[in-house]
Each structure stands twice: as C-alpha cells, then as structure tokens.
Amino acid sequence: MDLPARLAPFFARRGWSLHRHQAEMLERAEEPALLLIAPTGAGKTLSGFLPTLAELAENPRPGLHTLYVSPLKALAADIRRNLLTPVEELGLPIRIEDRTGDTSQAARRRQRADPPHILLTTPESLALLLSYEDAPRIFEGLSRVVVDEIHALAESKRGDQLFLALSRLQALAPDLRRVGLSATVDDPAEIAHLLARSPDPCAILHADPGERPDLSMLDAGRAPPWAGGAALHAIPAVLEEVRRHRTTLIFHNTRAQAEIFFHNLWLQNDDALPIAIHHGSLSREQRTNVEAAMLRGDLRAIVCTGTLDLGIDWGNVDLVIQMGGPKYVKRLVQRIGRANHRAGVPSKAILVPANRFEVLECVAAIDAALAGDLDGTPRGPGPLDVLCQHILIRACAGPFAADDLYAEIRTAGPYADLARADFEACLDFCATGGYALKAYDRWRRLLLRDGFWQLRDPRAAKRIRMNIGTIEDTGTLSVRLRSGTHLGEVEEYFASTLTPGDTFLIGGQVVRFEGLKEMTVEVTRRPDATPRVGRFGGGKFPTSVALTRRILDLIRQSSPDLPRHTADWLALQARVSRLPRAERMLVETFEAEDRWHAAFWGFAGWNAHQTLGLLLTHRMEAQGLDPLGFVATDYALLVTGLREVEDPGSLLDPRDLREGFETWLQGNAVMKRTFRGVATIAGLIEKNLPGSRKTGRQATFSTDILYDTLVKYDPGHLLLRVTREEAQRGLVDFGRIEEMLSRIQGRLDHVRAPHVTPLAAPLLLERGRVPVEGRGRERLMAEQAARLLEEAGLEDLT
Amino acid sequence: MNGTAFSFTLNGTAAVALPSGALLLPSERLLCISDLHLGKSERMARRRGVMLPPYETRATLDRLALDLDATQPACVVALGDSFDDLAASEALDPEDRARLVALQDGRRWIWIEGNHDAGPNAQDGEGHASLTVAGLTFRHIAEPGAAPGEVSGHYHPKFGLPGFGDRRPCFLLDASRLVLPAYGTYTGGLDARDPALRSLLADRALAILTGSRAIPVPLPGAQRVGQRV
Secondary structure, three states, X not given: OOOOOOOHHHHHHHOOOOOHHHHHHHHOOOOOEEEEEOOOOOOHHXXXXXXXXXXXXXXXXXXXXXXXXOOOHHHHHHHHHHHHHHHHHOOOOOOEEEEOOOOOHHHHHHHHHOOOOEEEEOXXXXXXXXXXXXXXXXXXXXXXXXXXXXXXXOOOHHHHHHHHHHHHHHHHOOOOEEEEEEOOOOOHHHHHHHHOOOOOOOEEEEOOOOOOOEEEEOXXXXXXXXXXXXXXXXXXXXXXXXXXXXXXEEEOOOHHHHHHHHHHHHHHOOOOOOEEEEOOOEOHHHHHHHHHHHHHOOOOEEEEOHHHOOOOOOOOOOEEEEEOOOOOHHHHHHHHOOOOXXXXXXXXXXXXXXOHHHHHHHHHHHHHHHHOOOOOOOOOOOOHHHXXXXXXXXXXXXXXXXXXXXXXHOOOHHHOOOOHHHHHHHHHHHHHOOOOOOOOOOOOOEEEEOOEEEEOOOOHHHHHHHOOOOOOOOOEEEEEEOOOOEEEEEEHXXXXXXXXXXXXXXXXXEEEEEEEEOOEEEEEEOOOOOOEOOOOOOOOOOOOHXXXXXXXXXXXXXXXXXXXXXXXXXXXXXXXXXXXXXXOEEEEEEEEOOEEEEEEEOOOOHHHHHHHHHHHHHHHHHOOOOEEEEEEOOOOEEEEEOXXXXXXXXXXXXXXXXXXXXXXHHHOHHHHHHHHHHHHHHOOOEOOOEOOOOEOOEOOOOHHHHHHHHHHHOOOOHHHHHHHHHHHHOOOOHHHHHHHHHHHOOOEEEEEOOOOOOOOHHHHHOOOOEEOOOHHHHHHHHHHHHHXXXXXXXXXXX | OOOOOEEEEEOOEEEEEOOOOOEEEHHHOEEEEOOOOEOHHHHHHHHHOOOOOOOXXXXXXXXXHHHHHXXXXXXXXXXXOOEOOHHHHHOOOHHHHHHHHHHHOOOEEEEEOOOOOOOOOOOOOEEXXXXXXXXXXXXXXXXXXXXXXXXXXXXXXXXXXXXXXXXEEEEEEOOOEEEOOOOOOOOOOEEOXXXXXXXXXXXXXXXXEOOOOOEEEEOOOOOOOOOOO
C-alpha cells in the first residue's frame, strides 16, 4: 500500500520511503490484532502510528482514537515529541498528549473530560483510568491500541495487568483493534496469543532482520580475576574503547556493580571524558539530567543498568559494552540493539567478563546471539494477585456481574484458561479477605446487591486507586545530604546495617552515614574515604537454561574459542578433579581454611542454587554436619561447615528435596519476600501501610508476620498458594532444581580433593555468603554479644 | 539464669527476661507482658477497610499460654495497649474471649491502661493506671525522671546485632528502668537507637534481644546515635 497522500510530503521532504513492514502495517490496519516483530532501529514505533495518522488525516473526528501503551514514562513523552513533528508539519487536526505518573492533576482531569485523539500512557496509568466511573465515556470511541515493547511487558506482571486492561477496553469499545510492537523474540506466537482477544487469532508481521551485529569479547590484556563481578581490571581497556567511539553505553547487571565500576572508572579517567551514571536507585532529577545531557550529545559514555535496556532512541550511540555475563541472550541482543540505532549499520558490542566463569558465559552468549538462538522464559498462566487487583479496579468503576467479568477476563491471553473456581477465590478474597475464619462480614470490601458486586464503602475506591500497579516496591529509603539534597535510594536492609561513620557509594560519590532521620538516610560527602560495598536493589537474574547448556557444551568440547587462560584453567581442573557435565552432578569436597567445603556443580542458576543451599544445609543440620553457611553462584553451590559431607548422594534425594520444599522452606525469607509483593499487588496491604514503612513513631509491622500467621492459622489461603507458585518459578526457582535433577538422574561424581580445586577456588572468594541459622550460628551470636558486653564494660548490668 | 532466659536485678528486685518478650518476677510469681494489641485486625478492618489475617489475637494468646504454662504465675500484669482499642475489646471473637478467660482462671490479672485502651475494657480483671510491686513501678509509658525501678512498654523497641540479620523485638535496660518489647503478634517496632527511645535510657544500657534465646547486647551510646548537629 502506498503512503496516504496527506502523509507523503513529510516523507518526501526527508527523502524517506516506506519500509516494507510499514507499508504492510498500513495495508493490514483493519486486522483485529496485529503483531509486528522488528529489530531496533527499523522505525517500529512510527509503523504503529501510521494507520492512526492516515485515518485521522482522512476522517477527522473528535474523541480518543488511539491509545499507546509503553513500559516507560520517558518513551511516552519522547514519542509524543516525535509524533508532533509530522502532525505540525502537515497541519493534521490531531491532538496528542501523554499521561503518566508525572502528569499534573489538572491535565489529567482535562484529559478525562476531553480526551485527545492520541493518548500515550503506561500500563499503570491505563489501569487507573479504567478505575474511574467515566471510563466507558472516555473509551467508547477508541479505535486502536498500540502496545510498544510488548516483548518486555510480556515478561512481567505489568504485562498481565495490561492484557487484563485490554479485555476491559474491548468490552467498552468492541471494534477496538490491537497492535503490538516487539523486538526479536524466540516465540512470536506466544506474544501474539497475549496480544489478541482470546481465543481469536493474531496476525504476525516480520520486518527485515537488521545487519548482523559486530560482537566481540574484550581483550583486557590480561586474564580476568578469579571471582567477583566488578571487572575493575578492565577499566583501562574500557576507557580506551570509550575514547575510540562517539558514545558508549556501559551496561551492568546490578546497581551495586555499576556504582563500584563508575567510582573506579573516574579514578582512572585521566582525560576527564564526560561519563555519567544512570540506574533505578538514583533520584529522578539525576536520571533526567543524564538523559538530557545524552540527548544534547554532551556525554561520551553512560554507566548504566537495565533501566536503559529500553528507552528513547539515542541515535549517537555507536558502542555497547556489556560488563559481566549477560545472563540472558535475549537481553544481550536487546542491549546490542541500543548501538547504531539506524538501519543499515551493524550494531557493535563488546562483552567484558568480570571473572573466569564469565569468560565461558560471554563466549557462549556471543555464539548464541550470532546464531539467533534466543532463550525463552515460559511464564505460565497469569498470576492471581494481579487478577485480584483487576477485580478491585473493576469494582471502583461501578457495579459488575460476576459472570460478565469472568467471561471478559478469559479473553485476556494470560487468563484464557482461568478456572471459574480460581476466579471465585479471587472475588472472595477481594470481598471478604478469603479467610477460613469468616471475621469480616461486617467490614467486607465488596457486597453483592441485586446480582451486582460493588464496593461496600465507595470511599474505598481512593485507597484502591493509590495501590494500583504491579511494580514491586522493595522497601527503599531516601538518601539525603543534611541540606536536603536527594541523592538516591538504598534498600531498607542495607540502611539497617549501617552505623554512623560508615561510608558507601551512591551516584558515584562516597558518602558517610550520619544517622537515620524519620525515613531518611542522612549522609555527608566524603570524597577521600574508601567506600564500603554498596548494596542496592536491582535485579540479579540467574543465567538462562539455554545459555547454561551452551556453557556446559563449551566445557565439554574444550572449545577453541576460549582464551588461553581459561582453557588452561579447565585443563588443570580436568587433571586435579573432573570437569562438570550436563548429565552428571560433580560434587567436590575438600578442606580449606580450617573448614570443610562441598561444591555442588548444579549449573541451575543462582536462585535455584540458593534454594538448594537452604534445603541441603537444613538436611546437614539434621545429620549433625554443622553447616555454617553457603554461597550460590549461577554455576555451583558451595556449602561450608565444620565436618565433611561424606555422602552427598544422601542429601540430593529428589523426594526429600521436594518434601523439604513443601514443608520447612515455607518459613524461608525468600518466600516471605515473595509474599510481600503478592500481598501488595492483591490489595491485602497497601503500598505504604502497613507494609514496610513507619511514619514517625507510629510503628507498623512487617508483612513477614502476616505470612507466618497465615501459614500457621490459614495454610490454604489464596495468597499463600499464589506465593508458592510464584516463588517456585521465581526467587526459589524450584523448577530449575527439577530440571537439574531430571538432567542428572542421580548420576553423581564425588571427588574428595586433597585441597581446593581450580574450579572451586573462585567460589571461596565470592561475596554474599548466606549464613545458616542453626545451633552453631545462635552460639556464635551469643559469643559475639558476650564479647561486646565485655568490651563495653557492661557486665555489671547483667 | 536458665539456658535461654536472661536474669538481672532492677532496683534490688530479681527479674528474668524471657526469650518470648515476657518479664518474670520469680519472688512475686508475677509475669508481665506489654502491648498485646489484641483485636488489631478487627480495628484495621473497621477503621481502614484493610482485611488482615484475623488470627493475631489467637496467635498472641497461644504464645501467652505457653509462657503461663512454663512459669505458672500467680499474677499477670498486662502493661497497657492490651487491646488495639476499647471497641476491639468489645468485638473480641467468642472463641478468643473464652481462651482469654481460661488463661485468667486462678490468677490475679491486672490491666494497666495504655494510650490505645485507656479506661476500663470489656474483660475480667483489675484496671489500673499504674502499679507498684516489689520496688518496681509498672506503667505503660516511661516517664522522664521517674524514680528508679520503672517498668514500661509502649515503644515496641527493636534492635539487632550487626551482621546477624534482622532486628528483633528487645527489652531495654539500664540501671534504673526497663522497657518491654511488644508481645502482640501484629506489632511493629521502633529502632532502639531512635532518639525518642534512646534518650530515655542512660548511656550505659543493654538491649536484650528476644528470639530462641534472650541475648543481651550493649546499646550504642546516646552520644553516638541520633545526634543532631
């Protein structure tokens, strides 16, 4: 199809012609659901809007025509600016506005009264809009919804919430057409299923694949260190690459690593190259400043995290550096695409392994990325906590019949197979709390009147609206200078470990902890001090199953792609002990530093190894092996204790492991953390009250207590079920343990080494050891307390 | 001091801090617990429309029953904020009420008034604003400059040993006063280093952590924490 006449001048003036997929998007604009898969830089977003511009140019009409949803507020604002250019140039009668958490109250009210033609928003802001009683009026004329970066949304609860919102939109505007814009994914059909009105089909369009990327591993001139994730050894080489390129994005996997790297980078940045830092714990002003400097072209590099995986198109980026193992091939490909965001130029990326194991991971990831072998993460059906929130949102908008809502929800891809019983359980939870003890008949939240469910107290709508969203609040505290300047956020847990005088890194500067004031961490600047390692939130994903398999293949084939130092290391391991194999479990036991160690080479990702560590040490405690703690990495679990594990096979019995998971593991901190997220999303607790915050002296209590209480008194409660299911897939990752067990089928190689083995040596150096709360630990704690008492000269008080 | 509790002397009276957060005066056969906040979930539902698991009263009474079994006191002092409010005391679930009556059976039971439950509550037992026994004065909120031997609650103190995980509810003790941890299940805590709390106690003070055993640790000096410059 040709470009509509009204739009042609805009393209002509720029010497542009339509991409094939853009023309196809115009041709197939009438499809009820259409998914476009395109590499970055292919003009994806414009493709999504062309049919809207064409329709409104030909047939101007008032009211909301197209809703655009993206995962990032910044994208919504950026797209608005980009769309305004053709609209203004061509004099089209189209009003475009964005609506996010940053939009003023006045603007939001106006948008509800008089919606623009194109509204750009986020899943959360859309959910909020749908909670208003006037939602039917706002959306009745809606023709198109465009979901940008749908592959990213599809991986999280934000996507589940969005797809539920689409089911609601479709009920309000039956002729609504859905368009999804996605980066390259391993399974387009799965995304298509989520996008379409279930069970209807969804057409898929593939844009031409871009140029083959230019990928390499950094040659830092020397072998990376044995352990750690900071990759400080690579700083001179990284600076050299920054110097050689126009603009570089330096990606890290965690905020803490980004901070440490950034701090050390500046200590060696002798040319004072303009390099900034960007991650989710920094204040919004700070991030906005960095983004603005980037747009102006003032920066040569940004040290960043996943917050820049997606985002506005910075055409000037010509190099991406991935620090550390990329963990997911899919994410690596996404990051690579951030460089040379123009068609016809290959993206260029350099991978920097931070330690020996990551050399393997980087080599495997480069192979996989070049082969287009992306790793999938099947998510399973839509989680019920998000469904509970959706029901509450629906109730805010007005009375509803259960049958209607159930039917509507089943048109959302993630909930296509939702059982009626599960729906009823969620509805009951929203109405009464869903407890076995029916305590709240007088105070229930939803009532059934004349066949319609509604809020008992309409004022509750305000509280429900304040709680909308599925992005987890990890419980962070604001870090401020005495003057009030906000520097960023740190996790509550990290803050609770600080004593006045401690120094840590935030925003690349070293600060000194002065005290906790209300909910604020007060600090002073201390540029001269050596920082303690910062611990922030920020995702640490386990290495994907597909990538792990490739790593095991590399080890087995002693691949020629491996650098000399790494090949030598593996060869030495083969001589001293054995090399790990996919179909067997290697267990090494040895004595070092007066402790016994057992390394379990499970290759199941660090989440699963952490769970395995909890399960195994629990069994070791029972067997009197006095475990003291363990370290989990993506490749292995290292357990440290006072005695040797002589029969590792007895610890790995699948039945015992499963039973341990079912019973005692439910008291674990990981389960409690998962519960906190679930309880917040489902609306059991409010985002701030009474979860993790306290205001002034009004003490509130932790959700851990709610979890323990439910486990003890109401073990069949809906939210416990949701927590278990989620933890199995996520933080606990029992699925990966099952995958490992079925891979090894009880085949065990136990090597009793005379000393630490080459492969296990790095594990001894890893940080983040998890202590075992056993008899030994409680004893150590009492001893430590006694020492402190003596030092303080306080024995007389005892 | 047995294996898990912590014994000390306050104003000449021997006392034992139990790992559960209860205080025992062996010479008086008196057990003291503070800040039970019974009926909290009911009050939350009534006041805020938040429907927390309605089991906290049961959970608190279950733990209290264990302490009563183990110590067989002749007298129980509930040191205020025993109920989340007086209406919550009225609205107590019949089963929970029966449970409480059974626990009270055969012993003297004293409700000290707290800020949440000022005035007579709906349950059996004596009500007092404060009480003096064996040289110790029991009141809900500590009074600055109180005579030595004051035992109070109210603040829900919490403290942790650096490097040993989460903060736990704790007793705070100096040469002249004791602050009890909150005993109720749905109770949060205030960090013992918070100026509001730390300033109540002398420089030389202990936090006695609760948990599987009562562990005394030094409370960081008042001059180092919460200081405003």
